[in-house]
Each structure stands twice: as structure tokens, then as C-alpha cells.
Amino acid sequence: MTVTDSSAGNGPAPAPEEVGAMYDRFGDLLAMVLGGSALHVGMFVPHGDRHRPTTLLGLADLAQDRQTEFLADVLADGLPPDARLLDIGCGTGGPAIHLARRTGGRVTGITVSREQLARCGERLSATTGLADRVDFAYGNVMRLGYPDDSFDAAWSIDCFPHLSDRPAGLREARRVLRPGGRLLMTEFTRRGTAAPAETEAFTQLWTSPPPTTFATLSGEIEESGFRVERMQNMTANVALCGELMHVLYKEQRDAIEQRFGKEATAHTDPLIEPFRTFCQHHVDYHLLLLSKPES
Numbered sequence: 001m002t003v004t005d006s007s008a009g010n011g012p013a014p015a016p017e018e019v020g021a022m023y024d025r026f027g028d029l030l031a032m033v034l035g036g037s038a039l040h041v042g043m044f045v046p047h048g049d050r051h052r053p054t055t056l057l058g059l060a061d062l063a064q065d066r067q068t069e070f071l072a073d074v075l076a077d078g079l080p081p082d083a084r085l086l087d088i089g090c091g092t093g094g095p096a097i098h099l100a101r102r103t104g105g106r107v108t109g110i111t112v113s114r115e116q117l118a119r120c121g122e123r124l125s126a127t128t129g130l131a132d133r134v135d136f137a138y139g140n141v142m143r144l145g146y147p148d149d150s151f152d153a154a155w156s157i158d159c160f161p162h163l164s165d166r167p168a169g170l171r172e173a174r175r176v177l178r179p180g181g182r183l184l185m186t187e188f189t190r191r192g193t194a195a196p197a198e199t200e201a202f203t204q205l206w207t208s209p210p211p212t213t214f215a216t217l218s219g220e221i222e223e224s225g226f227r228v229e230r231m232q233n234m235t236a237n238v239a240l241c242g243e244l245m246h247v248l249y250k251e252q253r254d255a256i257e258q259r260f261g262k263e264a265t266a267h268t269d270p271l272i273e274p275f276r277t278f279c280q281h282h283v284d285y286h287l288l289l290l291s292k293p294e295s
């Protein structure tokens with residue numbers, strides 16, 4: 001959905017500043033095709049039985065909310081009262097606010113996008129009763145500015161896929177957690193062999209390096225010193241999310257062109273179909289609940 005030159009499949013992994021610049025410029029475009037309540041893969045499966053959405057964007061929002069709620073339930077389990085929580089890659093703040101409500105803890109959200117930071121502030125101002133328990137800051141997970149053992153738990157929803165150095169992100173997340181603290185992360189991994197055009201569509205639209213294999217991810221987690229407490233395969237949601245983004249992009253293409261310019265649609269048009277097939281056939285998606293050993 002975005003115009004970025006340096007994150008092609010074979011190019012260098014994007015720097016945090018480039019990722020931030022993409023969200024600064026195209027965060028609203030992503031909300032038009034992914035839903036606005038959060039910026040992560042939605043939970044379409046299982047679909048639950050709440051209200052029925054009447055628009056595709058309503059479906060996207062509902063799926064996002066369900067995913068946020070599900071992940072918050074997973075992280076909240078066993079947390080101490082007044083837990084100190086870190087939201088790594090907090091987007092526009094919706095999930096951090098939900099996490100604070102769900103757990104009663106204090107949440108700090110970090111992002112590399114200044115524009116998102118402003119949106120987080122607006123969202124928090126529009127929410128009653130959380131101003132003293134939620135705050136947002138500019139921060140890069142690969143170089144965190146917090147002392148060791150600062151947090152009881154952290155989550156990182158769809159942020160690790162952007163990192164140029166995932167082991168550094170894992171090391172830093174582990175460092176700032178207290179012993180016994182947990183990190184809930186979601187991550188994309190590569191399945192099978194994609195056509196170069198498919199991989200490039202994914203890396204360009206998402207401003208990310210190409211996804212690694214699951215074996216590489218597992219090796220990096222083991223080396224980081226985290227212990228895996230729980231793993232859940234949520235791949236079906238990525239395929240459906242890719243389909244929905246594809247349909248919403250087509251449906252809203254004119255509005256997107258009007259708002260973001262011809263450059264944005266000229267860039268996205270050839271990428272949207274290989275992006276869809278990459279999500280369909282070559283992306284696995286997992287929830288990983290990791291813990292920092294007590295000693």
C-alpha cells in the first residue's frame with residue numbers, strides 16, 4: 001500500500017526511520033484497507049458470534065478488535081496487579097489502551113512513527129480514566145532506552161516483521177523484562193518458495209525484510225535466551241486478511257488516488273495481486289508467548 005524504494009525483496013532491510021516514514025505517510029491508507037481500530041492481522045478464524053458487520057471495513061475492524069482482545073487475554077493470564085507493560089510497535093494506540101483496561105496495569109507504547117505517536121495521544125485524550133496508566137513514546141525496539149528489568153510483560157503485535165535485526169529486538173525485549181517476565185509476539189514466516197515478484201510485493205507494501213523460515217525464527221528465539229511457553233498457528237487469518245485488503249484496495253482505489261496521489265496507486269497497483277498470492281500461499285503467522293527465565 002506504500003511507496004518505498006529501499007525495501008524490495010533483494011534490497012537492504014529497511015531502517016527503523018524508513019518504517020516510521022512509511023507509517024507517517026501511509027498509516028491512513030493502511031487503515032482504509034485493513035481497518036482503523038488497530039494495524040494488525042485480524043482474527044477471522046474462529047469467527048465468534050458477536051454482531052454481524054454490514055460492510056467489509058466493518059468486518060476488518062471487528063476482526064482487528066477480536067485479535068486485540070484475544071491476545072490481551074493471553075498476556076493478562078497470571079499478571080500481577082499493577083503490572084508494568086510495554087507495547088512494542090504500538091501503532092495508533094488502540095491495542096495499548098485495550099491492554100491497560102483489560103489488565104489494570106500501566107502500559108507504555110512505543111513506535112518509530114511520529115505521526116502514529118500523535119494519533120496515540122489523540123486516542124488517549126478521547127479515552128476517559130487512563131491518562132495516568134498509559135503513555136506513548138518514540139522508541140526503537142532494537143535499541144530500547146529503558147533500564148534492565150523495567151517491565152513485567154510486553155507484547156509486540158505485527159512489529160517484529162519490520163525489523164532489520166530481529167535478534168537485536170529479541171535481546172532488547174528480554175533485557176527490559178524482569179526475570180519471569182513474558183513477551184507475547186506475533187510473527188510472519190515464509191512457507192515454500194515464492195516467486196521473486198511475490199516476495200517483493202510483500203516487502204515493498206509492508207516495508208519489511210523478506211520473512212524468514214520458521215526454523216530461523218525458532219533458532220533466533222532459542223539464542224535470545226527466551227523460553228517458549230506457548231505457540232499458536234494463526235496462518236488462516238493472514239490469508240483472509242490478504243484477501244480482504246485486496247478487495248478493499250480495489251473498492252477504494254479511486255478514493256485512495258484522490259487522497260494519496262497517483263504515485264501511490266501507480267506503485268501499489270502492480271503489487272497488490274502478488275501481495276495477495278504471497279499471503280495466500282507463502283506466509284505462516286504465529287503467536288509466540290515467550291518467558292525470560294528466572295535465573
Ligand SMILES: C[S@@+](CC[C@H](N)C(=O)[O-])C[C@H]1O[C@@H](n2cnc3c(N)ncnc32)[C@H](O)[C@@H]1O
Nearest residue numbers: 038039040089090091112140141157158159162
Ligand atoms: C503493523 S503495525 C502494528 C501496530 C500495533 N501493534 C497494532 O497491533 O495495531 C507495526 C508497528 O510497529 C512499529 N515498528 C516498526 N519497527 C519498529 C521498531 N524498530 N521499533 C519500534 N516499533 C517499530 C511501527 O511503527 C508500527 O507502529
